[in-house]
Amino acid sequence: MLVGLVVAVILAVVLSHRRQITWSGNLRRLHAGVSHRAEWMAPDEIVRGVELDYLAAQRWHAEALLEGYLRLLGEAPRYLTGSYLKRQQKIIGMQQHSVKCGVHFVGVLHANHEVRARRFADDGLSCYLIDYQTSRHILTYQYGQVKLVNTQYLEPGAYVYRMVYERAAKRWKIEDLIQQVPRGWEQKVLSDTEIRLDESLPIAAGRDT
Numbered sequence: 001m002l003v004g005l006v007v008a009v010i011l012a013v014v015l016s017h018r019r020q021i022t023w024s025g026n027l028r029r030l031h032a033g034v035s036h037r038a039e040w041m042a043p044d045e046i047v048r049g050v051e052l053d054y055l056a057a058q059r060w061h062a063e064a065l066l067e068g069y070l071r072l073l074g075e076a077p078r079y080l081t082g083s084y085l086k087r088q089q090k091i092i093g094m095q096q097h098s099v100k101c102g103v104h105f106v107g108v109l110h111a112n113h114e115v116r117a118r119r120f121a122d123d124g125l126s127c128y129l130i131d132y133q134t135s136r137h138i139l140t141y142q143y144g145q146v147k148l149v150n151t152q153y154l155e156p157g158a159y160v161y162r163m164v165y166e167r168a169a170k171r172w173k174i175e176d177l178i179q180q181v182p183r184g185w186e187q188k189v190l191s192d193t194e195i196r197l198d199e200s201l202p203i204a205a206g207r208d209t
Helices: 002-019 044-067 069-080 080-099
Strands: 028-030 038-039 105-118 126-142 147-153 157-166 173-180
Touching: 002 044, 044 069, 044 105, 044 126, 044 173, 069 080, 069 173, 080 173
Parallel strands: none
Antiparallel strands: 028 038, 105 126, 126 147, 126 157, 157 173
8 A cells, every 4th residue: 555655656746747847947037026027037948939939820810811711710729729719719700700791801910020928927837928010001802812902001009918838739829818008118018117917907087987
């Protein structure tokens, strides 16, 4: 009985080590002890991996839109997860319904992306990614024919996404779109400036009451 208990403990330890992320012990603390500025950062190669997987998801989405909604539905779980995946699946379903009702157009967003991963969780399995988009424009195509019918130019904008690492897929996936950064803060959030995360919205004031 004692031998069986020892074997069980050893197996538990081995499985625990296998489940651990190799970089979780190499996180570094930035601005330690500074209120609202302290954050965990992963090694540079992990940060780059987050950014590359995010950019790959953006490229996939633009390409898949032109090839049809079946590809979008089939491949979405490879790049997206959580609430973001569910939201996109709902949008795709609505777009499919529109096509059946005679709306045969699809809009594809193109932009230059300047990205940076920040604020890793203490287990290294999630982080926030800031995407500062410039030269933004939406190309509208006739669905199924890849025929360009309109181009709409947009102002630059910055967006904050939550990324999570999935062990089974061995890649980072977009889990949620947190918010669009207010105008004027786009470049600031790419630097080491404070990113303050609140669990709830501030109390309304002034004309917002």
